[in-house]
Amino acid sequence: MSSRETHLVELVDEAGTTVGSATVADAHTAPGQLHRAFSVFLIDDQDRVLLQQRAATKTRFPLRWGNTCCGHPAPGSTVAGAAAERLGEELGVAGVPFVEAGVYSYFAEDPMTGRVEREYDHVLLGRLPVGTQFRPDPAEVARLLWVSVPDLLARLASDPETYAPWLGGVTDRLVTHLSERSPERSGGK
Template sequence: MGSRESHLVELVDTSGVAVGSATVEDAHNAPGRLHRAFSVFLIDGEGRVLLQQRASVKTRFPLRWGNTCCGHPAPGVPPADAAVERLGEELGVGGVPLVEVGVYTYFAEDPVTGRVEREYDHVLLGRLPVGTTFRPDPTEVARLLWVSPEDLQERLVSDPDSYAPWLGGVTSRLVSHLSDSSHPPLLRSEWPGGE
């Protein structure tokens, strides 16, 4: 865990243009430094998205529910490439194509640890091949849960303190994308490994 805090993240301006780098730890110490991040949603054939409960050892928002996977690309690395690698590390899932469905910029302070999130967050969506299995890393993920986007929106309103503070914003980008008629859902036959 400590070694991940020393990894470099890409600092950005409010338009998402790279302006430098900092360690994960430095970027998340108050008042925080705006940096590039990614939030992945994996969706199944029934239209449900996978949530993860963040492990208790996380330095920011432990045991809160978040989207499928989050992380920070190293400077110069495309967010989708970094996210594919992170899905393998956290969930043991590889080879899922990801598309960007929006960007969400936010600031949040963890009341427990005092660490902050000040992120330019690329929201990514991947459609799971039929029969995908998961091998969650227990140092990253406490539990997994499948929910419909509509159910997730209701949960965020009824019990906001159980969820990571960015989840509402990234969920709104996802729902907007899914409801946009110019981005229809893929037919099962069009999915990777689908029939």
């Protein structure tokens, strides 16, 4: 078991209220325990989002494409603080401010590993400065890919098994957040 599997996660109820803690391994063992998580989307100056292909060594959904990075805040940690730390660990990026785009609760079972995801997932967006360099950790990330949001939606519709099961739901939160912020919706302000 990797050391990350022994880290604690914050167990929550359906409303996101903290109810306890468990190890990552225990929270992801069937039938799973609902716990707080985060999914980060980084957006570049061309409004593309960064996807990562999860490393082959991941215990859940290895080699599937997901959002920029994911993780779990430790009990008592802030979601944004934990996301910033994880972004640094996985991609070597620091100093990105986040905006929360909503929460996506879901359950998914990995047929390859038998592990499960039962998560109360905070979707975070961060705008990257032009010229940001990445240093992906190969134990976490197999590949990176920039895609437009329409391209991502088309990819999810045409080949869903290539993608992590939460990606569709967190992308929906992203799309809703971006459409609520568009000039057309806000009267051009």
